[in-house]
Each structure stands twice: as structure tokens, then as C-alpha cells.
Amino acid sequence: MANRIIDEENVKIGRLLQNARESHGVLQSELCEATGLTKNHISAVERGVSKASIRMLLGYCEKIGITPNDILGYSELNLIPELQEMINHMDIEQQKCIMDMIELMSK
Known part of the structure; x- marks a missing residue:
């Protein structure tokens, strides 16, 4: 049961990251430099297959020019x-x- 909850959270956060990236016109390949991660890993996180790290979240924010609160929907x-x-x-x-x-x- 706990794994299912974690998986749903991964999918939710992955969608938030993808939406933030796409709404700012940034490609996954452009995030590779900002995060130091591979395009395959970024794709897996956005699909909810892998967990996002703080390093990844901060890389998105740096590249896009927004805050973690913006991505996660906190205001x-x-x-x-x-x-x-x-x-x-x-x-x-x-x-x-x-x-x-x-x-x-x-x-």
C-alpha cells in the first residue's frame, strides 16, 4: 500500500515538473546542464517512474527562473x-x- 502512495506522489510531482518546464518553453535536454542529470533520468522523473531529488527541483528552478513553491503550487x-x-x-x-x-x- 505504501508503495502505491509513493508512486502516485512521484507521478504528481513529475507532472508538476513537466508542466513547469513546458510552460516556460524549456526542453529536457536543456535541463541536463542545469541539473547534471541525463535526459533519460529527467524523463523518468517526469513520468513518475523515478523520484525527483532536491538537486533536480533546484535545477528546474534555476533554469526556468522560478521557485520550488511555484512548481509545487504553494503560494x-x-x-x-x-x-x-x-x-x-x-x-x-x-x-x-x-x-x-x-x-x-x-x-
Whole structure:
């Protein structure tokens, strides 16, 4: 039973890593340099076959320019899930535009 729970967690974290990578237009091969891992290992983690290490998570964050909280879905903001999801898929310039709009609305 415990192995099944661990496997489901591996799949969930693997999907989160893959979604973060893809939403920022980064290829698995580009992460090889940032993590020091092989493309096969990165693929196995994203499919949930292998566990992600902290080193791997930090490599994703460094390459993509986000935090572990961003990948894992933790946020100090109290946003509705739909808005958080939209923001997660925006690049930095799009996020800055949203900030500008919010600043204008709050004046």
C-alpha cells in the first residue's frame, strides 16, 4: 500500500515538473546542464517512474527562473485557483503587465 502512495506522489510531482518546464518553453535536454542529470533520468522523473531529488527541483528552478513553491503550487497569495493557474503560465513580461493593471485599478 505504501508503495502505491509513493508512486502516485512521484507521478504528481513529475507532472508538476513537466508542466513547469513546458510552460516556460524549456526542453529536457536543456535541463541536463542545469541539473547534471541525463535526459533519460529527467524523463523518468517526469513520468513518475523515478523520484525527483532536491538537486533536480533546484535545477528546474534555476533554469526556468522560478521557485520550488511555484512548481509545487504553494503560494503565499490568497488567489482563486483559476487566476493562480493563469499567472503560473505567464512569462515575466506578462506578469509585469498584470501588475501594472492592478496598480492602475487600485488607484
